[in-house]
Amino acid sequence: MSDEISSAPQDPLTSHEYDGIREYDNPTPGWWHAIFAGTVIFSFLYVIFWHVSVFGWSIHDRWKEAELAEFARIFGSVGQLKPDEGTFLESMQNPQFMAIARATYLGNCTACHGRDGEGLVGVNLCDDAYKNVKKIEDIFTVINEGAKSGAMPAWKSRFSENERIILAAYVASLRGTKPANPKQAEGEVIPPWPTHSVPVMSPQSRERSPGS
Ligand code: HEC
Known part of the structure; x- marks a missing residue:
């Protein structure tokens, strides 16, 4: 018993005592504090990187990228589309085409027409009034x-015909959507797009488009 007492650590005791139980004043070691502080700092950096900064990416972004690449691959094997009313109407119903065209739109048209077609320097593409368009082919x-x-720049030399066709269909699909901060309508109100649709796509892409 006396051995035990003499071999007990000589650390100072804390001042409190509960039911006769005393406690040595043994602070957690420096490395432990360092890890704790490190995790706290890391958590702030983590939140800033993933949820605030533009550098973080999500599994959804990665999925969208992969999906777009796959759509582009399928689009490459569609064959030459015809720039006629039926093709535009049909393309508007094709979610794969619209995803590709939206990416083209975001990369090239947003600066003047806004992210959602609300209009900036360029005209509002979501309302029923158009300056240069009387029918969907225009x-x-x-x-x-x-x-x-x-x-409004010419894009003929910038994109393939197929790309311009689905881009036109995408612009047509913006009509009737409700963007935030829409620019005032310009031009004349034109009749709605025709609703009938002529099958022009491959059976495979038709199968996958819902609602057509
Ligand atoms: C440099 C600015 C600019 C860019 C970039 C631009 N546009 Fe435009 N766009 C305009 C302007 C300005 C008009 C209106 C022309 C007019 O007043 O007749 C317009 C008109 C249009 C119209 C006709 C709308 C109407 O009411 O007649 C369409 C369709 C259109 N743009 C599509 C696009 C697409 C698709 C892209 C991307 C590939 C694009 N624009 C990129 C400036 C731009």
């Missing part, structure tokens, strides 16, 4: 040739 013409002496 959207394709404006994209090809531009308008207002180049204020």
Whole structure:
């Protein structure tokens, strides 16, 4: 018994006592504090990187990227589309085409027409009024040739015909959507797009498009 007492550590005792139980004043070691502080600092950096900064990515982004690449692969094997009313209407119903066209739109048209087509320097593409468009095919013409002496650039040499066709269909699909902060309507209100749709796609892409 006396051995035990003499071999007990000589650390100072804390001042409190509960039911006769005393406690040595043994602070947690420095390395433990360092790990604890490290995890706290890490948690802040983690939140900032993944939830605040533009550098973080999510599994959803990765999925979208992979999906888009797959759509582009399928799109490459679609064959030449025809820039006619039926193709535009059909393409609007094809979620794969619309995903590819949206990516093209975001990369090239957002600066002037806004992320959702609400209109900035360029006109609002979501309302029923158009300046250069009377029928759905005219959207394709404006994209090809531009308008207002180049204020709307010509895109004919920038994208393949198929890309411009689904881009026109995408612009047509923006009509009737409700973006935040829409620019005031310009031009004349035109009749709604026709609703009938002529089958032009491959059976495979038709099968996958819901609601058509
Ligand atoms: C440099 C700015 C700019 C960019 C970039 C731009 N546009 Fe435009 N766009 C305009 C302007 C300005 C008009 C209106 C022309 C006019 O007043 O006749 C317009 C008109 C249009 C119209 C006709 C709308 C109407 O009411 O007649 C369509 C369709 C269109 N743009 C599609 C696109 C697409 C698709 C892209 C991307 C590939 C694009 N624009 C990129 C400036 C731009």
